Amino acid sequence: MTEHDIDGLTEEQAKTLLESLSQELAAANTAYHSEDAPKIDDASYDAKKRLNAAIEAKFPHLKREDSPSDQVGAAPSVGFGKIKHAVPMLSLANAFTDEDVYAFADRVAKFLGVDVTHLQFTAEPKIDGLSLSIRYENGHLVYAATRGDGETGENVTNNVRTITDIPNQLSNAPEVLEVRGEVYMSHADFVALNAKQEKAEQKTFANPRNAAAGSLRQLDASITKSRPLRFFAYALGAQSAPLADTQLGTVATLKSLGFSTNSLMQVFENVADMVDHYRHIERSRADLGYDIDGVVYKVDALDLQARLGFRSTTPRWAIAHKFPAETAWTRLREIEIQVGRTGALSPVARLEPVNVGGVLVSNATLHNEDYIKGLDSKGNPIRGGKDIREGDLVQVYRAGDVIPKVADVDLSQRTELEPFDFERKLEELNIPGHRKPGDAVWRYAGDEPMDEVAIEALKHFVSRGAFDIEGLGAKQIEMFFSDPDLPIRHPADIFTLQHRDAQNIPKLANRTGWGERSALNLFQAIEDKRQIELHRVIFGLGIRHVGESAAKVLAQSFGSWENFRASMAAALPGTPERAELEGIDGIGPVMAESVVAAFQSPQAAEKIDELANHLSIKPAEQLGQSDSPVAGKTLVFTGTLVKMTRSEAKARAESLGAKVAGSVSAKTDLLIAGPGAGSKAKKATDLGIETIDEDQWIELISDQ
DNA sequence: GATCCTCGAGTTCA
DNA sequence: CTCGAGGATC
Numbered sequence: 001m002t003e004h005d006i007d008g009l010t011e012e013q014a015k016t017l018l019e020s021l022s023q024e025l026a027a028a029n030t031a032y033h034s035e036d037a038p039k040i041d042d043a044s045y046d047a048k049k050r051l052n053a054a055i056e057a058k059f060p061h062l063k064r065e066d067s068p069s070d071q072v073g074a075a076p077s078v079g080f081g082k083i084k085h086a087v088p089m090l091s092l093a094n095a096f097t098d099e100d101v102y103a104f105a106d107r108v109a110k111f112l113g114v115d116v117t118h119l120q121f122t123a124e125p126k127i128d129g130l131s132l133s134i135r136y137e138n139g140h141l142v143y144a145a146t147r148g149d150g151e152t153g154e155n156v157t158n159n160v161r162t163i164t165d166i167p168n169q170l171s172n173a174p175e176v177l178e179v180r181g182e183v184y185m186s187h188a189d190f191v192a193l194n195a196k197q198e199k200a201e202q203k204t205f206a207n208p209r210n211a212a213a214g215s216l217r218q219l220d221a222s223i224t225k226s227r228p229l230r231f232f233a234y235a236l237g238a239q240s241a242p243l244a245d246t247q248l249g250t251v252a253t254l255k256s257l258g259f260s261t262n263s264l265m266q267v268f269e270n271v272a273d274m275v276d277h278y279r280h281i282e283r284s285r286a287d288l289g290y291d292i293d294g295v296v297y298k299v300d301a302l303d304l305q306a307r308l309g310f311r312s313t314t315p316r317w318a319i320a321h322k323f324p325a326e327t328a329w330t331r332l333r334e335i336e337i338q339v340g341r342t343g344a345l346s347p348v349a350r351l352e353p354v355n356v357g358g359v360l361v362s363n364a365t366l367h368n369e370d371y372i373k374g375l376d377s378k379g380n381p382i383r384g385g386k387d388i389r390e391g392d393l394v395q396v397y398r399a400g401d402v403i404p405k406v407a408d409v410d411l412s413q414r415t416e417l418e419p420f421d422f423e424r425k426l427e428e429l430n431i432p433g434h435r436k437p438g439d440a441v442w443r444y445a446g447d448e449p450m451d452e453v454a455i456e457a458l459k460h461f462v463s464r465g466a467f468d469i470e471g472l473g474a475k476q477i478e479m480f481f482s483d484p485d486l487p488i489r490h491p492a493d494i495f496t497l498q499h500r501d502a503q504n505i506p507k508l509a510n511r512t513g514w515g516e517r518s519a520l521n522l523f524q525a526i527e528d529k530r531q532i533e534l535h536r537v538i539f540g541l542g543i544r545h546v547g548e549s550a551a552k553v554l555a556q557s558f559g560s561w562e563n564f565r566a567s568m569a570a571a572l573p574g575t576p577e578r579a580e581l582e583g584i585d586g587i588g589p590v591m592a593e594s595v596v597a598a599f600q601s602p603q604a605a606e607k608i609d610e611l612a613n614h615l616s617i618k619p620a621e622q623l624g625q626s627d628s629p630v631a632g633k634t635l636v637f638t639g640t641l642v643k644m645t646r647s648e649a650k651a652r653a654e655s656l657g658a659k660v661a662g663s664v665s666a667k668t669d670l671l672i673a674g675p676g677a678g679s680k681a682k683k684a685t686d687l688g689i690e691t692i693d694e695d696q697w698i699e700l701i702s703d704q
Numbered sequence: 705g706a707t708c709c710t711c712g713a714g715t716t717c718a
Numbered sequence: 719c720t721c722g723a724g725g726a727t728c
Contacts, residue, residue, distance in 0.1 A: 094719080107708095210718095311710075340714060348715080365715045367721065376721085400719040403715050440722060441713095545724075547712045586711090588725045 080154035080217070083145035086178060086238035089133055090150055090313060092296065092320040094400060098275050101297065104319045105271045108299060111308060111316060111648060117270065120300040122247045123277045124234065124265035126320050128291035129184030129212050133237050134160060136177045139170040146216070149464075150313075159216055162225035165232075167258040178237030179254060185212040186290045189228035206358045208291050230290075233259035246300045267300050278321050285323070293401065294322035307644070309651050325397040326357035327407055332392045335366065335420055337429060341456030342544050343444035345426065345433050347372060349388070349406060356398055364396055364404035368440045369422040383408055389417040454489065455481050457542045461491045465548045466540030467532065469494070470525040471518070490607050491540065495530065495614035498523040531616045534561055541608065543598045545591045553586045554595070561617040565609075568599040585661060629700055631657035633669035638681060643698055656701060672697045 095101045109116035131147040144160035145153035161168055163183070170177070185193070190208040197204045205211035215227035233254040236243065243253040248267050255261045264281060268274045278295045285292060299305050299317040308316040331352040338346045347366040354361055366372050366388065374385045386409045388394065395408035422442065426433045434445040444450055458477045462469045472494070480488035480497075485504055488494055501508045501519070509519040539551035546554070558564035571577035571592070581592045599605050635658050637649055644652070649672070650660045661668060671684040671691040684691050692700070 338714085342713070344714070346714060359717065361716075363716065365720085367714085371721090398716080398719090402717085403719050404717090405715090405720085545712070549711055586725070590724055 080156060082148075082152050083143060083155045084152045085133055085145065085150070086135075088150050089131055089147045089153065089180065089237070090310065090315055092318050093311075093314045094294075095319050095321045096324075101275055101278075101319065101321055102271050104297070108308060108317065112304060113644065113648070119304075120267055120269055121271075121274055121297045122251075122265055122267050122300050123274045123281075123295055123297050124262050125281050125288070125292040126294040126296045126322075127182040127184050127232055127262070128209050128293045129182040130209075130216060132156075132160065132181060132183050132216075132231070134166060134179045134181075135238070136170055136173055136179065138175055139173045141166075141168045154217070156216055158221040159218060159224040162221055163229045163231055165230050165260045170257050173257060174239060174241040174243075176238055176240040177243075178239065179233050179259065180235040180237050181231055181233035181259070183212055183216055183229055183231050184208065184290050185215070185227075185229060188289065189230075193227065210358075231260060232262050234262065234265075234296075242302065245302050247298050247302065247305075248300055250302070275321075282323060292323075294320050296320050307648060322400070325399065325401060327395050327397040328354045328356045328361075329393060329395050329410065330354035330361075332388065332390060332394045332406075335372070335388075335390050335425065337425060337431065339431075339444060339450055339452040339456065341453060341460050341542055343450070343453050345431065345442040345444060347422070349394070351394070351396065351404075354396060356396055356404065357401065359398065361396055361398070361404045364394075364406055366406065369435070369442065370440060372420050372422070386411065387419055389414065389420050391417045451481070458488065458491065460542045461540045462494070466536050467491075467494075467529050468536075469529055471522045472525065476522075490611070492607060492611040492614060494526060495611070497526060530614065531618060533618050534558075534564070534620045537561065537612070537615065537617055538564070541598060543595050545594045550586065550591060553584060555620040557584050558620075560619040561612060565599075565612070568596055569605075571596045585659060628656040628658075630670065634659045634661050635670050635672060636661050636668050636684070637672050638674070643694055649697075652701060 093104075095104060105116050105119065105121070109119060112119075132144055133147070133153065134144040135142050141157070141161065143155060143157045144166075145155055145157075147153050160166055185208040187208065190205070190211050193211055194204045205214060211227075212229060215224055215229055218224045218227075234251060235247075236250060236254075242250075244250045246267075248265065251261050251265060266277060268277065274297055281292070281295055297319050299308060305315070305317040310316060332349050333352060334350045336348050336350055338348050340346060347368070349364040349366050351362050351364060370376070370379075371382070372388045374381055374383050374387045376382050383406070388406055388409055391414075393410040393413040394406045395410070396404055397407045399405045423433075426442065431444065432446040433442040435442045444453065455478060458481065459474045461467055462472050462477060477488065480486060485506055486497065486501055486508060488497065501523075507519070508514055508522075509516045533555070535548075535552045535555035538546065538554050539548050554564065558567060567577050567581065571581050573593075578592060578596070581587060581596070582589055599608065630653060635653050637660065653660050668684065668687070668689050671681065671689055672694065673681045673684075673691050674694050681691060
């Protein structure tokens with residue numbers, strides 16, 4: 001029941017309800033605080049609290065001594081609110097070798113069109129903690145948020161206010177200032193905290209990072225206050241005025257504003273010195289007193305950072321030079337085959353569980369057949385050309401501290417093991433598969449689609465970039481897929497779930513593990529997604545080669561579902577529709593074929609249309625809402641550009657909402673022609689397309 | 705036709 | 719996070 005249907009409640013019922021709610025909420029609170037993991041999800045906790053409050057409002061005299069409404073620490077809505085970052089908190093690209101670092105510097109120089117010797121970079125330790133963004137307005141701390149997915153983080157303001165390294169007030173600060181940095185715990189504090197926890201028979205932490213994370217995510221700020229959290233400031237997010245014109249200057253100003261900054265940050269004139277500094281920091285790693293996992297290099301000049309801008313998930317002007325990962329030796333029990341949503345058959349190593357850098361690892365990816373054989377995609381040997389066999393003693397590491405991989409094989413421990421035969425394994429498992437010449441992956445080749453593929457496709461459909469249906473995750477999908485009463489076999493089935501449940505005799509709400517509330521929550525979450533953005537639908541279809549990015553390009557290009565749908569039906573090879581599809585920037589022949597093919601079989605088309613009928617698909621918002629004169633225009637650059645490089649000009653134009661094409665056509669709005677422009681300029685003149693030179697171009701975008 | 709850049713798909717554990 | 723591969727560029 002919810003707070004909306006307490007009308008008919010008798011006093012007796014209300015009393016009983018209040019009692020049970022009080023108990024449930026108290027238990028949930030304890031679970032949350034002591035184990036750092038809630039027993040019930042936030043939504044149901046909130047619902048219970050609201051119900052409790054509603055009953056208390058109607059029967060004030062029944063309010064209990066131990067009413068959950070009066071509990072401190074659980075006062076606000078449970079969990080943490082979400083905060084959308086004004087400037088996204090991106091992750092960094094990684095370098096694992098010195099060569100990667102040199103390549104990074106060269107890339108930067110090339111993008112800017114300068115010689116690499118003219119560039120300066122900062123180098124600083126990469127703290128192994130949690131990134132945090134703290135917003136100050138007129139010198140007052142207004143909120144602090146974790147990184148989250150980079151777009152949206154958790155509101156941890158109350159906890160952050162208790163961290164002594166972080167000022168609550170700033171003097172002489174600009175109107176708006178978002179300070180970014182890393183929350184961490186020192187080795188000494190970590191050891192002391194664990195000793196204290198043990199004494200109090202509380203849970204201990206595996207490493208300082210986890211301890212810092214656990215401490216920051218306390219619902220009760222007084223617990224956070226008791227934890228020895230520290231903070232290094234290293235960058236800015238949104239800002240009403242810049243603090244300096246270099247990275248180093250920014251950090252120096254942050255220090256003068258009262259923040260802790262890392263003393264090992266330095267500026268270097270050349271890459272060799274940067275790499276030396278990396279070695280220096282690596283050698284002193286054990287003596288620093290806190291965990292670091294590498295060194296971060298950044299282009300020092302902020303105006304150059306601005307010119308470099310961002311790739312889809314990382315800034316172009318920074319890179320993290322990571323320390324070698326921790327490794328561990330263990331026995332490889334067996335190689336299993338997993339099936340992905342596209343029918344890809346991927347080998348996975350089942351391992352004797354082993355601790356790698358504080359995490360128990362029992363699986364490792366083996367990528368594909370060649371990787372097991374010890375070859376990379378070009379046929380070059382990896383791991384010294386050693387193959388991997390079932391039963392081998394293998395060295396495991398976590399690539400990027402996340403994904404377990406096999407680094408090495410101990411051949412001296414190998415006796416009478418057969419080389420792994422991928423094809424024979426598939427035969428044993430009775431999986432029909434084939435590997436196209438030139439491809440690395442084996443794919444499922446049976447006539448009937450495998451259940452595993454359908455399940456993975458459904459998981460993709462409800463995943464975050466697609467429909468993102470709350471309460472319908474991987475686990476629920478697996479349950480519903482083979483459910484006898486309420487099956488979900490296709491995406492469209494999700495949107496008939498509530499209706500079908502209503503017709504059924506056994507109701508979802510009566511199942512074990514479910515209740516009235518959780519069933520309604522699920523149905524509501526599904527209802528919420530009936531109105532959905534076009535790109536989410538296209539992405540959710542799970543068409544091969546069409547990921548989130550391509551889905552957005554397609555949505556933007558076709559504007560509406562009807563438009564897109566009609567074009568897919570028509571765009572057979574050789575038609576004008578196909579030419580138009582392939583003409584879209586970012587869509588080539590392979591993707592065009594793949595996306596059109598997805599609509600060609602009558603069965604597939606029927607399923608897609610059935611799904612669309614359940615939805616109200618929002619047309620794509622036209623990009624380039626910026627008032628830039630080039631917003632929404634299609635531009636072509638030709639000839640030599642002097643003031644900025646081609647890629648820079650392209651990135652800049654796109655950030656202003658323009659589309660940059662490679663060649664002049666009737667759809668081109670503007671040609672920017674540098675010296676040496678040839679056939680493109682002529683064609684533009686012939687077509688009557690406006691042509692400007694580079695100076696006019698810079699003039700055009702200068703006041704943006 | 706080769707090379708660079710980016711995206712897509714698959715991967716682990718908590 | 720990594721690898722493979724598609725698309726754009728030179």
